[in-house]
Amino acid sequence: MQPGRAASDSVAGSFGGRMTGTDTQDQSCVIVGASHAGAQLALSLRRDGWEGAIVLIGEEDCLPYHRPPLSKDYLSGSKSFESILIRKADAYEKAGVDVRLGVRVEAIDRQAKSLALSTGETLAYDKLALAIGARVRRIPVPGLDKAGVYGLRTVADIAGIQNAASGAGKAVIVGGGYIGLETAASLRKMGLEVTVLEMLPRVLGRVTAPEVSAFYTRVHREEGVEILTGAGVSEIVGGGAVAAVRCADGSEHPADLVILGTGIVPNVELAEAAGLKVGNGIVVDACARTSDPDIVAAGDCTFHPSALYGGDVRLESVQNATDQAKTASATICGKPEPYAALPWFWSDQFDLKLQIAGLSQGYDDLVIRGDIAGSRSFSAWYFAGEKLLAVDAVNDTRSFMLAKKLLTTGTPVNKSIIADPAADLKASLLG
Numbered sequence: 001m002q003p004g005r006a007a008s009d010s011v012a013g014s015f016g017g018r019m020t021g022t023d024t025q026d027q028s029c030v031i032v033g034a035s036h037a038g039a040q041l042a043l044s045l046r047r048d049g050w051e052g053a054i055v056l057i058g059e060e061d062c063l064p065y066h067r068p069p070l071s072k073d074y075l076s077g078s079k080s081f082e083s084i085l086i087r088k089a090d091a092y093e094k095a096g097v098d099v100r101l102g103v104r105v106e107a108i109d110r111q112a113k114s115l116a117l118s119t120g121e122t123l124a125y126d127k128l129a130l131a132i133g134a135r136v137r138r139i140p141v142p143g144l145d146k147a148g149v150y151g152l153r154t155v156a157d158i159a160g161i162q163n164a165a166s167g168a169g170k171a172v173i174v175g176g177g178y179i180g181l182e183t184a185a186s187l188r189k190m191g192l193e194v195t196v197l198e199m200l201p202r203v204l205g206r207v208t209a210p211e212v213s214a215f216y217t218r219v220h221r222e223e224g225v226e227i228l229t230g231a232g233v234s235e236i237v238g239g240g241a242v243a244a245v246r247c248a249d250g251s252e253h254p255a256d257l258v259i260l261g262t263g264i265v266p267n268v269e270l271a272e273a274a275g276l277k278v279g280n281g282i283v284v285d286a287c288a289r290t291s292d293p294d295i296v297a298a299g300d301c302t303f304h305p306s307a308l309y310g311g312d313v314r315l316e317s318v319q320n321a322t323d324q325a326k327t328a329s330a331t332i333c334g335k336p337e338p339y340a341a342l343p344w345f346w347s348d349q350f351d352l353k354l355q356i357a358g359l360s361q362g363y364d365d366l367v368i369r370g371d372i373a374g375s376r377s378f379s380a381w382y383f384a385g386e387k388l389l390a391v392d393a394v395n396d397t398r399s400f401m402l403a404k405k406l407l408t409t410g411t412p413v414n415k416s417i418i419a420d421p422a423a424d425l426k427a428s429l430l431g
């Protein structure tokens, strides 16, 4: 046995020890899922000293790309596919990453440490990283299979939507979450009539305060989007192609095109079938380790402890996919560091740039700075007691940047300063 192999065997089965290049040069790390988390992991592994083979396998037949523009500038046609690539092909070549696209991993054999691929091949691994993300939630209503009904998760979905939108007059979006509202804004910009059907009493009901929901409802209506709440969809009606969306109250909303903004479900089946622990995602610890010491996971597919907020969370954001992938890479390379990054997120709709720092769930008090009822710029500060949890900042990057700093450092925040429109926040809160 080669010395390198023997050394690596001594740490196989445990991510605890510090590895060196010699330890890893005869090993193979396979990453399943070629998107934000997978691409970051592949490139971080080299920076973290992994000298062995890196194989990045992706089911989609294109290089990893930024998903957020899909409901924004890429949908409306102002960005090309080239411009949304996470990295150009040569970045993977330079890092010696073997990228295999259009290939699905069908099963994991943890005993044999191998993968069954859709090509019929079997691929061995020493370390495995699951970055398999999530897929659009299909709501259980009849008619979803009609032509003209789309999920919105991949560039392939966008090709279909753009094609349908080019000859369409009227689009219905099912679900008033971020993706639903972003899509509404983009399709409106493209000249379509747009209706958003939201089952809950308000849009963004799961992620923002009622005041922020009311703000987005106002702006969308000002821009000509019809927003209907308490509108639970019961059927997609039509012949082979969609003609309308019917709601539980019997109302019908004509549609040439229907887009499901109905949330996502994490892809856990591959992990579950292999006997890994899953919950609301693939369960990992703070260092991105699954219940198998040779398998890590990162991104939208994981259910992980939150260092800043306590409990376990599943996050759907580029920040999380990127930062957790870095954690997973460090773990694979024997330098585990618990993941403790502040969650942050953004959403672009019309001329609104929303930036969110932190997680607002569990808040009991909200302080608004700015004219949320009449303008298009404000910040909403979420507190639990005296503790700042999160900030939504609309067209107010300064508040977002400040909030990131305050939340990361755990600096106490005096609510009366936030509430004082004349206060210089940075000077008053950071000194």
Ligand SMILES: Cc1cc2nc3c(=O)[nH]c(=O)nc-3n(C[C@H](O)[C@H](O)[C@H](O)COP(=O)(O)OP(=O)(O)OC[C@H]3O[C@@H](n4cnc5c(N)ncnc54)[C@H](O)[C@@H]3O)c2cc1C
Pocket: 032, 033, 034, 035, 036, 037, 038, 057, 058, 059, 060, 066, 067, 068, 069, 070, 071, 103, 104, 105, 106, 131, 132, 133, 134, 135, 152, 153, 154, 179, 267, 270, 298, 299, 300, 301, 315, 316, 317, 318, 319, 321, 344, 345, 346, 347, 348
């Ligand atoms: C329209 C849209 C807009 C968004 N806007 C924002 C935003 O403004 N800000 C923000 O922070 N986040 C946004 N997000 C969320 C963000 O894109 C996700 O959090 C991010 O893509 C997660 O990356 P990931 O690598 O974990 O998973 P994913 O991007 O879901 O990628 C997983 C990949 O794994 C592949 N895969 C799955 N199973 C297998 C298998 N068995 N074999 C091979 N490959 C497999 C999938 O095909 C996919 O390519 C948006 C998402 C969408 C869809």
